Amino acid sequence: MQVVRNRAHHNCPRSQMRHCRTISVEDGPVEFAEEGQGPAIVYFHGTPGGCEVVFPMERELLDVGFRLIVPNRPGNFGTTLGGRTSSVDCARLAAAVLDSLGIAKVGVIGTSAGGPAALSFAALFPERQPRSSYNARRLTDGMT
Secondary structure (H helix, E strand, O other): OOEEOOOOOOOOOHHHOOOEEEEEEOOEEEEEEEEOOOOEEEEEOOOOOOHHHHHHHOHHHHHOOOEEEEEOOOOEOOEOOOOOOOHHHHHHHHHHHHHHHOOOOOEEEEOHHHHHHHHHHHHHOHHHOOOOOOOOOOOOOOOO
16 A cells, blocks of 8 residues: 655645645555544544545544544545445555554444444444544434
8 A cells, every 4th residue: 555645736725735645555545634643543424525624623622632534535625436336445544544554443423424434333343443432423413
């Protein structure tokens, strides 16, 4: 696997270019971003958007000392769809990113459309997670 560090290309918004990297796996490229120091969290972003929305939204996690690794899900930005359409595909791509970074254990967060990929990651790679916690709300919760 080849990691292309700090790759500046048109798919990654200019404000986040310093974060973007791409690895090549057998079935195509996987773009991801990372920021922070400390315990790692793999973060499956929602829709619309990609890794660029995570860092401002999760600034508190970074401020208290976590490292966020955010793969762009297939079909988003530099991670081409290429037939990778399931949450299982997304979970496997995230595992490839973690392998390329030498990370064995992670926390897992999935927001919105990233939730199914987070659950797939938990099911496929239980040995990579020291603990898991899942929280989901119906769209109508809290609405009158």
